[in-house]
Amino acid sequence: MFFCALLFPAATNSLGDEHVGYQRLDFPSFKLSIVGGRPFSRGGDQLFRTKLLYQRYRVHDMDASVRSICQAAHGTPEDHVAIILAHNGPTGLGSQAEDICGKDWWEEGGDHGDPDLEQALRQLKETTKLSVPLVVFGHMHKELQSGKGNRKMVVQSSDNQTIYLNGAIVPRVKGTKEKSSSGIGENEIPVGTAESESGGGGTTRAFTLVEILDGKIKKVAEIWVQVIGSIAKIVEETTLFEDVT
Template identity: 40%
Template sequence: MPQPRSTRIAVIGDIHNHWNAQDHLALKSLNADLALFVGDFGNEAVEVVRQISTLDLPIATTFGNHDAWYTATPWGRKRCPYDRDKEDWVKQQMALLDHADTGYRHQDFDTVSVVGGRPFSWGGPEWRFTDFYGEWFGVHNFEESAQRIQEAANAAAHDTLIFLGHNGPTGLGKEPEDTCGKDWRPIGGDYGDPDLAAAIAAVKASGKSVPLVAFGHMHHSLRHTKEVQRTRLCIENGTVYLNAACVPRIMDTEIGTQRNFSVVTLQENQVTEVNLVWVDEGLAIASTECLYTTMKVTEHSASV
C-alpha cells in the first residue's frame, strides 16, 4: 500500500539578528517542504530580512515586536537610529517579504494554507499601540484584529490551515512556565493573543481543519527560574500548538556551532511528529528532542 503523503515543515524561532549563510545551508539540509518564520528577525533588522527574502524554498513569515522596535512605541521612536524623513525600516522589511508575509494575510501552498495572526504582536490581554495598528493596518482593537485574521482564513485556497503568529493565542495556560505564560514580575498570567484565539475558534467552528499553530515570542528559557524550561508544545482538540522560540537559536558547543530548528511532520493533514533539532557545522543533525509523536506525548507536552 502506498504511504500517505507527508509534508515536512521547518519552524524557525526568534532569530534576533542571528542569521547568515550557514543558517541558510542548515535549513536546506533539513529537506523541508515549507519553512515558517515566527518573526523577531531583529530590531528592524532590514539586512537580516533581506537575506531571508532570498531563500530558495517555500517560506511563510510573520513579523514580531522587535521588527517594529523603533516604530510602534514612544520609547523606541525616541531611540530610533535612522532618519525617518529619509527611510522607513518597517516598510522596507514588509516590502522584502511581501511574497511570504502572512500578517493579516494568507499564503497558499500545495496542500495547506498558512494564515497569519496579528503582525508585530507584543502579546498580552491589553490592546496596545492603537496608533501604529490604525496607521499600518486600519485595526483599532482585538475585535477588528480577529476579524481581519478570519477574513484571511476565509480567503485561503485550502480547508486545512496552519496558523502562524509571533505570539501564541490565549488559552494555553496561566502559569509562568506555560506555553504563553508571563514569566516576568508580577509572575503568572496568560500572555497569549486574544484575537488569535478568537479567530482560530471561529475558523474551526466553520468546519476548517487547523492541525498546527506555530509561534514564538515567549522564550523557552525562563526569566524567573533556570530549573525548568517553558512548555514548548500543547494539544487541544486535535490542534498542536508549537512555541518555537528556542533562544538563542545558535549555540557554541565543545564540538562546534549548532543551530536550532523545530521540525514538524504533517501527514493526512494531521501533525504526526514534532522534533526540536540542532544542526551542526557539517549540516548533520547533532541532537533531536522529540516533543510529540502520534504514539506518545512527551513530558514536554501538555493537554489543555
C-alpha cells in the first residue's frame, strides 16, 4: 500500500530548478512521474509567445505541442502513475462560465481550455497503458468576474479514472489582524517565518491538498493555513472530492 499527499503550490516549489515544461520528472521512491504541459499558455486555440516556444522547444503549432507532451510522457516507468502539470487546463471540460475552464468574461460563456492538452491526453489514453489519475493546472481564477460566484475547481472524467484540478485560488495569501499568542495549542505547529521576527499581524494562505493511495486519488481539499508569529494551523478545510469506495 502506497500513500502520497501532494500540496499545491508547495508541490511545484519542490521541483526546484528542474523545469518541467514538455519534460518529465520521475520520483522512484513514490512511483510517481510529473509530466509538463505547454508553458506560457493563456488558454484558447492560439499559441502564446510563439517565438519563445519555438526557440526553446521547437514547438511552432498545436500539433507540435501535442507531440512534445506525448514524447515527455512516453518514457514514464511502467510501475509509475503520471501527474500532468500544466499552466492551463484542457478543452472538453465544459463551456459554461462557471466550468473549470469556462469563459466568465463573456456572457455566452465558452471553453477556454488548451486543445493540445486535451488531444495529448486522448492520445496517451488510446495508445499507452499509462495511468494518469491527476491533471492539475491553474490560470482560470476560482472567483468569477463581476461577482458571479465561484467556478468548479474539480472535475472527474466520465470513466472515473482521472481528476482534473484547478488550483488557481486568488489571492492565495490574505492578511489577518490577529496577533500571536504564547504557547502552542492543539493542531498548531511551530514554523520559522519572517513574521515571527516582525511581531506584526499574520496571514492565511491557501493550499490544495491531494491525497493519493495506490495510484488513485482519494481526496482533494482546499485548505487555509493561518500563520501568526511562529505558529501555523489549519483554520478552514473544504473537501472538493473524496473517493468513498
